[in-house]
Amino acid sequence: MVIGPRGPAGRWAYPTSNRFAGNVDDLPAVTYAPRMTAITFDTHRFVRKLEAAGFEPRQAEAVADAFREAQGEAELATKRDIERLESGLDARFERVDGELRLNRWTIGVLLAGVISLVLKAYF
Numbered sequence: 001m002v003i004g005p006r007g008p009a010g011r012w013a014y015p016t017s018n019r020f021a022g023n024v025d026d027l028p029a030v031t032y033a034p035r036m037t038a039i040t041f042d043t044h045r046f047v048r049k050l051e052a053a054g055f056e057p058r059q060a061e062a063v064a065d066a067f068r069e070a071q072g073e074a075e076l077a078t079k080r081d082i083e084r085l086e087s088g089l090d091a092r093f094e095r096v097d098g099e100l101r102l103n104r105w106t107i108g109v110l111l112a113g114v115i116s117l118v119l120k121a122y123f
Helices: 043-052 057-073 080-120
Strands: none
Touching: 043 057
16 A cells, blocks of 8 residues: 655655755655565465365356455555654654754744834834
């Protein structure tokens, strides 16, 4: 399962800049490495269950083969893939949070300066 859009060379596509002080591309890239996800599947047990449910042996084997092939073609995200993506997003959010704090302090200092100039002009 592909979770988001990918840019050139398989890198996740993010904007090259944003409204904040930093650049999103300065952060470490979260990459998606396509690979086979190993999922264990007992076809013999699956065939036995289908036969117990009333399938003919040849039909049960055909269904098991089709299911195994479909499962092999699916792109599945493993827990490790999701954890890696989550840790990358956490790092990005921490950086954006720090930038927002810096912006708040900057606006506060500028506002204090403007207020002091207004008070000086009228008092």
